Amino acid sequence: MSNDINKPMGLYVHIPFCSKKCDYCDFVSYSMDCKAQQLYLDALFTEIDSLKTKFYDRVFDSIFIGGGTPSIVYEGFIACLSRKIFSSFHFLDKTEFTIEVNPSSFTKEKFFEYVQAGVNRISVGVQCLDEKLLREHGRIQTMDNINETFKLLKNSEFPNVNSDVMIGLPGQSKKSIIKTINYLIKQNVKHISTYTLQIEKHTLLYSKLKKGKIKPVSDETMVDIYNKINKVLKKAGYFRYEISNYAKPGFECKHNLKYWDDDTSYLGLGVAAHSYIDGYRYYNTKRLDTYIDAMKEGKTAVYSKEYVSDAEHRTERIMLSLRTTKGLDLDKFKKDFNEDLLRTKSESIKKMLDMNMIEIENNFLRIKDDYFAVSNSIIVELI
Amino acid sequence: MNRQDKIRNFCIVAHIDHGKSTLADRLMEFTNTVAKRDMSEQMLDSMDIERERGITIKLTPACMKYKLDGEEYTLNLIDTPGHVDFSYEVSRSLAACEGAILVVDASQGVQAQTLANVYLALDANLEIIPVINKIDLPSADVLGTKKEIEDLIGIPCDDACEISAKTGLNIESVLKAVVKKVPAPKGNENTPLKALIFDSYYDSYKGAVSLVRIFDGKVKAGDEILFMQTNKTFIVTEVGIFTPQPNSVNELSAGDVGYIAASIKNVSDTKVGDTITLKNNPINKPLDGYKEATSVVFCGIFPLDGDKYQELNDALEKLKLNDASLHFTKETSLALGHGFRCGFLGLLHMEIITERLEREFNLDIITTAPSVEYKVYDNKGKVYDVTNPSEMPPMATITKMEEPIVKMEIITPKDYLGGIMDLCSDRRGVYHDMQYIDSNRTKLIYTMPLNEIVYDFFDKIKSISKGYASMDYELAGYQDSELVKLDILLNGEICDALSIIVHKDKAYQRGRTLCERLKTVIPRHLFEIPIQAVIGGKVIARETISAMRKDVLAKCYGGDVTRKRKLLEKQKEGKKRMRRLGSVELPSEAFVSILKLDD
Numbered sequence: 018m019s020n021d022i023n024k025p026m027g028l029y030v031h032i033p034f035c036s037k038k039c040d041y042c043d044f045v046s047y048s049m050d051c052k053a054q055q056l057y058l059d060a061l062f063t064e065i066d067s068l069k070t071k072f073y074d075r076v077f078d079s080i081f082i083g084g085g086t087p088s089i090v091y092e093g094f095i096a097c098l099s100r101k102i103f104s105s106f107h108f109l110d111k112t113e114f115t116i117e118v119n120p121s122s123f124t125k126e127k128f129f130e131y132v133q134a135g136v137n138r139i140s141v142g143v144q145c146l147d148e149k150l151l152r153e154h155g156r157i158q159t160m161d162n163i164n165e166t167f168k169l170l171k172n173s174e175f176p177n178v179n180s181d182v183m184i185g186l187p188g189q190s191k192k193s194i195i196k197t198i199n200y201l202i203k204q205n206v207k208h209i210s211t212y213t214l215q216i217e218k219h220t221l222l223y224s225k226l227k228k229g230k231i232k233p234v235s236d237e238t239m240v241d242i243y244n245k246i247n248k249v250l251k252k253a254g255y256f257r258y259e260i261s262n263y264a265k266p267g268f269e270c271k272h273n274l275k276y277w278d279d280d281t282s283y284l285g286l287g288v289a290a291h292s293y294i295d296g297y298r299y300y301n302t303k304r305l306d307t308y309i310d311a312m313k314e315g316k317t318a319v320y321s322k323e324y325v326s327d328a329e330h331r332t333e334r335i336m337l338s339l340r341t342t343k344g345l346d347l348d349k350f351k352k353d354f355n356e357d358l359l360r361t362k363s364e365s366i367k368k369m370l371d372m373n374m375i376e377i378e379n380n381f382l383r384i385k386d387d388y389f390a391v392s393n394s395i396i397v398e399l400i
Numbered sequence: 401m402n403r404q405d406k407i408r409n410f411c412i413v414a415h416i417d418h419g420k421s422t423l424a425d426r427l428m429e430f431t432n433t434v435a436k437r438d439m440s441e442q443m444l445d446s447m448d449i450e451r452e453r454g455i456t457i458k459l460t461p462a463c464m465k466y467k468l469d470g471e472e473y474t475l476n477l478i479d480t481p482g483h484v485d486f487s488y489e490v491s492r493s494l495a496a497c498e499g500a501i502l503v504v505d506a507s508q509g510v511q512a513q514t515l516a517n518v519y520l521a522l523d524a525n526l527e528i529i530p531v532i533n534k535i536d537l538p539s540a541d542v543l544g545t546k547k548e549i550e551d552l553i554g555i556p557c558d559d560a561c562e563i564s565a566k567t568g569l570n571i572e573s574v575l576k577a578v579v580k581k582v583p584a585p586k587g588n589e590n591t592p593l594k595a596l597i598f599d600s601y602y603d604s605y606k607g608a609v610s611l612v613r614i615f616d617g618k619v620k621a622g623d624e625i626l627f628m629q630t631n632k633t634f635i636v637t638e639v640g641i642f643t644p645q646p647n648s649v650n651e652l653s654a655g656d657v658g659y660i661a662a663s664i665k666n667v668s669d670t671k672v673g674d675t676i677t678l679k680n681n682p683i684n685k686p687l688d689g690y691k692e693a694t695s696v697v698f699c700g701i702f703p704l705d706g707d708k709y710q711e712l713n714d715a716l717e718k719l720k721l722n723d724a725s726l727h728f729t730k731e732t733s734l735a736l737g738h739g740f741r742c743g744f745l746g747l748l749h750m751e752i753i754t755e756r757l758e759r760e761f762n763l764d765i766i767t768t769a770p771s772v773e774y775k776v777y778d779n780k781g782k783v784y785d786v787t788n789p790s791e792m793p794p795m796a797t798i799t800k801m802e803e804p805i806v807k808m809e810i811i812t813p814k815d816y817l818g819g820i821m822d823l824c825s826d827r828r829g830v831y832h833d834m835q836y837i838d839s840n841r842t843k844l845i846y847t848m849p850l851n852e853i854v855y856d857f858f859d860k861i862k863s864i865s866k867g868y869a870s871m872d873y874e875l876a877g878y879q880d881s882e883l884v885k886l887d888i889l890l891n892g893e894i895c896d897a898l899s900i901i902v903h904k905d906k907a908y909q910r911g912r913t914l915c916e917r918l919k920t921v922i923p924r925h926l927f928e929i930p931i932q933a934v935i936g937g938k939v940i941a942r943e944t945i946s947a948m949r950k951d952v953l954a955k956c957y958g959g960d961v962t963r964k965r966k967l968l969e970k971q972k973e974g975k976k977r978m979r980r981l982g983s984v985e986l987p988s989e990a991f992v993s994i995l996k997l998d999d
Contacts, residue, residue: 212955236950243950261955276957291959298962323962332965340956368983374926393951394926397971 020282020295025078025109027275028102030061031287032087033305036122036157054090057287057305060312062101064286067315069105072284078109079272081116086142088118092126099134113271115140115179120162128169138270140179141166141206146197150189155221167204177268179208184246185239186214187222187231194242195249202253207268211246212261213239240390247386260340260389277337279330288318296330298323327354332400339396344383358382358399365398403589404655406471408582409613410529411478411493413521414503415511415870419533423503423565423574424462424479430571431464431475433643461599461611461657462644468579475578476657478598478613480517486745487874488691491520492598492673495689496613496657499527499582501574502549503565506532506540509841510548511870512811518553528553529577530560536567544838552837585615587654593617593625593678595652595660596687600670602721606638608664609646612676613657615687619678620651625662628686629674634662668724693725695743696804696875697750697854698771698787700731700897701757702739704764704977704988709738715761716740719753726753731788735897735981736766736991741788747854766979766991768897770854775802775878789899792885795936802878804850810861811843812869819864820844827852828903847876851901886911886940888918889932893982897991911941921989924948929984 034054080102082095095116115138116131123141131139141163145151148160170178180201184194201209216223216233225231247257255263259277262270275281285292285301288308292299302308302320311318325333331354338345351357359366359377366382369375374388374395384392414420428434464475480493494500500521504510521528530549532542546557561577563570587594599611619625623636640648641658652658664670672693675686703712716728727743744750750770757763776784777800778793786792808829812820821844824831829848836842853873861869884907888898898918902910911933918931926948933941956964978985 210955213950215954236948240949260952273957276961285959289959293961300959329965332969333961336965336968337956337961372927388926390950390952391926391948393968393971394948397968397975400968400972 020293021280022075022282022295024278024281025076026072026281027079027081027272027283028077028106029272029283029285029290030080030082030098030102031285031290031301032082032084032090033057033288034084034089035086036089051091053305054094056309058094058098060309061098061287063312063315064318065101065105067317068284068286072106075282076107076109077284078112079275080108080112080114081272083115083117086119086122087116088127089122092130095127095136096130096134099136103135113138115270115272117142118166119158120166121158123162123166123169125169128173128175132173132175138177138179139170139175140181140208140210141170143180143197143201144183145186145189145193146200147189147193150186150193153188154186171204177208178204178206179210179270180204180206182209182211182246184211184213184242185234187233189234191238191242191245195245198246198249202250202255208262208264208270209250209255210262211243213243243390244387256342257386257389258342260392274341277341279333279337296325298325330354331356335399336396339382339384339392339399342383344378344381347377347380347382362399369395369398403653404587405584407474407476407585407655408499408578409476409478409497409585409655409657410499410501410578410582411480411497411521411526412501412503413480413514413517413528414533415505415508415514418503418505418508418511418514419565420479420503423501423531423533423563423571424477426565426568426571427475427477427575428462428464428644430568430575431466433462433464460644461642463641463657466575466579468576473579475575478657486749487516487520488693488745489599489672490517491524491689492596494521494524494526495687496596496598497524497526497582498585499529499578501529501531501578502553502555503531503533504545504549505534506542506545506562507534507537508868509541509545510552510811510837512809512843512872513870515552515809515811516872516874522553527582528555529574529581530555530557531574531577532557532560532562533565535562536564536569548838585655587614587616589616589618589654591616592681592683593619593623593676594683594687595619595676597627597670597672597674597676599672600667600724602667603661606661606663608667608670608721609659609661610664610670610676611657611659612652614652614654616654616683617678618651618653619660619676624679625660625676626679626682627669627671627674627676628682629671629690630669632669633679634664636660636662667721671724693745695725695727695787696746696772696850697744698773699742699744699750700733700736700739700768700788701728701742701754702733702736702766702768702897704766706737708763711761712740712757712763712765715757715763716742718761719756723753725749733768733790733897735895735979735986736768737979739766743787747858764977764988766897766988768991769900771901772804772850772854774804774883774901777801786901789885789901790896792901795885801881801883803881803883805847805876805879806850806853806873807876808846808848808853808871808873809843810846810869810871811837811841812861812865813840814842816865816869817842817844820861820869823857823860823864824848827857828905849879849881849903850875851903884935886914887934888914889930889934890918890922890981890984890986891927891929893984894934895981895986907935908940911935915941915943918990919943919945921987922984923987925984927983 114136116136117140119142143163182197216226250263255265257263258269275283282294288305289303290301299319300321301318308318347358375382375384384395412420460479462477466473466475478493478496480490502518532545534540535542542562546560549555549557561573594616595612595614597610597612601609603609619639621636621638624633625636626633638648638661639652639658640646646659673690677683703709720726725745728740731739731741754767757765771787774786776786776793776798778797779799810820824846827848829846831846833845834842861871882904883901884904886900886902886907888895915931915933922945924945928947929945931943932939978987
């Protein structure tokens with residue numbers, strides 16, 4: 018099975034620079050250095066040039082510049098990159114163009130540069146409003162930075178803002194998270210991503226945990242907070258459309274939705290970017306120098322590539338679509354995989370229906386609100 | 401000199417680790433039976449497990465040639481298993497010999513098992529040759545060890561061999577002693593065949609091969625032989641000796657040790673202790689001392705993956721080919737599905753079999769709690785032999801129960817006496833006697849229920865005494881006992897594979913520990929799971945596994961998809977290996993937890 022080539026693709030560009038790595042971060046990032054940024058931009062151009070002919074007949078309708086910290090790169094970088102992107106691939110009129118910014122490096126000048134470049138969605142990495150906690154976990158932004166960022170966006174009536182909120186930072190209270198959520202509601206952000214902290218290996222936080230310097234937040238507390246957020250946001254007019262994403266109607270992130278639709282292709286550019294194109298997943302090298310050298314030498318940036326077999330595709334379909342509140346389209350599943358899940362997994366489905374964990378409506382199977390937190394267990398029953 | 405005057409049949413008696421196998425290696429090396437370059441450590445221990453643990457289970461005889469004073473002697477060494485589980489086999493091996501080398505570690509002195517086996521050898525009227533080993537160790541106390549042997553066993557030690565099997569020091573003195581002291585066989589070659597089977601093994605070409613000592617008469621290929629206990633007849637295809645590899649010879653005669661192959665399909669037809677004679681010219685009466693191998697310890701063995709039932713069946717069949725003392729019958733458990741109820745000679749035997757299933761046959765298995773054979777009397781006057789808790793009649797109908805007891809001997813340095821006595825009384829042991837072996841060591845004698853030692857008694861003794869104490873036991877009949885069947889309910893359903901039979905005074909404690917243990921090994925489910933320990937409908941302990949609240953809330957972007965998918969696939973694989981009991985999924989550790997019941 019292959020992807021639907023008629024569906025518009027998404028484009029992701031990774032900006033692997035940060036002024037400082039946060040303690041919990043396992044994303045690929047390097048510290049800031051103008052020369053490195055210049056070399057990186059050159060390399061991105063080369064990668065785009067090497068790929069554009071391959072996608073001459075495909076259309077895109079989303080761009081996502083993520084990182085790292087895209088707002089940290091020098092002025093003009095994003096403008097330059099956007100021009101290159103728009104001149105190399107075909108975009109639909111209603112293309113969603115997101116950039117991630119950190120309040121500590123987001124300036125008025127950069128904001129205007131982004132808007133000029135076509136950015137129509139800004140994702141502010143707020144995480145949490147507790148300055149002490151932010152500092153403890155190595156985030157550099159201050160409350161002043163955050164206030165200024167939102168003032169700027171509000172004053173210019175920028176229409177589409179997302180904010181990331183992190184749940185489960187050791188030391189964080191339920192009260193402080195709800196305070197953060199209420200602040201964002203007040204700022205009229207259209208989209209909120211709440212995700213729980215996963216303590217990944219190879220992070221500073223992990224080693225702190227191993228040394229017993231911090232205590233992880235219990236599952237019970239996390240779920241409590243998570244359910245509370247759900248209530249608060251619902252009341253404020255946001256709806257959950259995916260496990261960790263809320264939006265005002267019409268403001269779902271087009272780009273992210275592609276990640277949860279196993280039929281849609283997306284192209285990733287830059288260090289550590291990943292692509293999913295016509296049934297193959299590609300992973301670019303994670304090393305900045307390797308990436309830059311490869312581009313200079315006319316080699317590929319792809320470090321590994323894997324074909325998603327039918328069986329794997331089936332698993333991914335179940336896994337990804339059950340993350341969304343829309344759920345799993347059973348008719349389409351039957352058509353695509355020649356399997357009637359209601360029959361092949363009848364026992365598990367019946368059990369879960371009885372326990373009120375899932376529901377089936379118009380032949381869409383979805384996880385009930387209260388059970389999103391245990392969706393892994395539910396998915397495992399079905400794969 | 402007559403032919404038999406130049407034959408010596410002997411064995412080695414020693415405690416584990418005292419150097420029996422190493423000494424056997426050195427003897428073969430010295431007599432050029434095995435070239436040094438072909439020696440792997442401990443030649444006679446042919447199974448991996450034996451070699452790894454340094455204990456000998458399976459006997460392999462060796463025929464050595466040794467020249468003394470111009471005469472060439474044939475020395476047949478019959479190795480013996482050094483563990484209590486195999487004392488019947490030991491007794492048959494001893495019956496095949498005229499002499500025994502008693503090896504004692506000069507740094508450790510006489511141990512409980514040594515004593516047990518020496519007594520067996522003395523009972524068999526063997527000439528005992530004391531050998532003090534490991535005299536090269538700095539901690540060796542040669543004089544003290546000799547005195548111990550004299551005091552404890554009553555064997556004079558003036559001219560005991562003092563050796564180091566490891567370095568090869570004084571090895572020849574042992575060979576000389578064997579020739580000089582062990583009596584030559586005194587059989588009659590001209591009377592009808594009388595041969596003792598002291599072991600057998602399965603060979604895929606020759607079939608079941610009997611290891612024999614010929615007492616009288618002769619046997620050769622083509623003879624029609626009769627196994628007197630099984631009353632079966634076979635035509636001999638080959639006879640031979642062990643050098644130590646099997647080597648065929650024309651004929652075995654009185655005094656010889658060797659093997660007889662007769663295209664026998666089943667190793668259970670070649671029973672240890674049976675007497676072989678000629679069908680057309682038989683002896684009147686078989687040799688004394690024959691016993692059926694009886695199972696003492698029982699447990700259920702189930703494949704971890706239910707689909708591997710047939711493979712487990714085949715593996716047990718294969719093991720049985722070589723081990724007539726292994727018994728198994730089909731068993732079906734609600735929780736574990738299809739498997740086998742297996743009977744063993746003892747704990748070590750059980751451990752060996754389960755380990756071989758895992759190692760040699762690559763099977764992942766679940767074993768249930770070891771059980772012994774209880775006698776249960778019901779109100780209709782019926783008696784049941786219960787080896788499996790699930791076969792226990794309803795409590796209300798039971799009028800009397802009996803459990804097997806053992807006579808236990810423990811030798812320990814006095815520092816650990818208190819700890820060991822505490823353990824014994826905790827295990828319902830009844831104190832009988834205490835004897836001082838020397839200024840430091842003491843021998844304790846207890847009778848105790850077998851079911852108190854089948855779990856981890858040996859490990860406990862070892863850990864209390866830092867490895868210095870040794871133990872030995874023999875079955876000593878049955879005694880009345882107030883036993884109860886303790887069941888475990890998971891989410892309201894009985895998990896049959898977790899049921900145990902236990903003394904009523906211990907039921908509460910066991911039930912509680914078991915519930916606590918299970919709580920830690922059973923993963924959280926999407927619903928709450930009560931764990932209850934129940935005796936005859938009455939709940940005596942309870943724990944609850946609370947429902948899982950969260951297993952994911954993290955983000956999932958493009959780059960995470962493969963990783964997440966693999967994670968879920970792995971979880972699914974893990975689930976497949978779980979056992980289902982109603983809606984509860986049990987990991988195999990749940991069944992192991994019942995084996996380790998001590999806090």
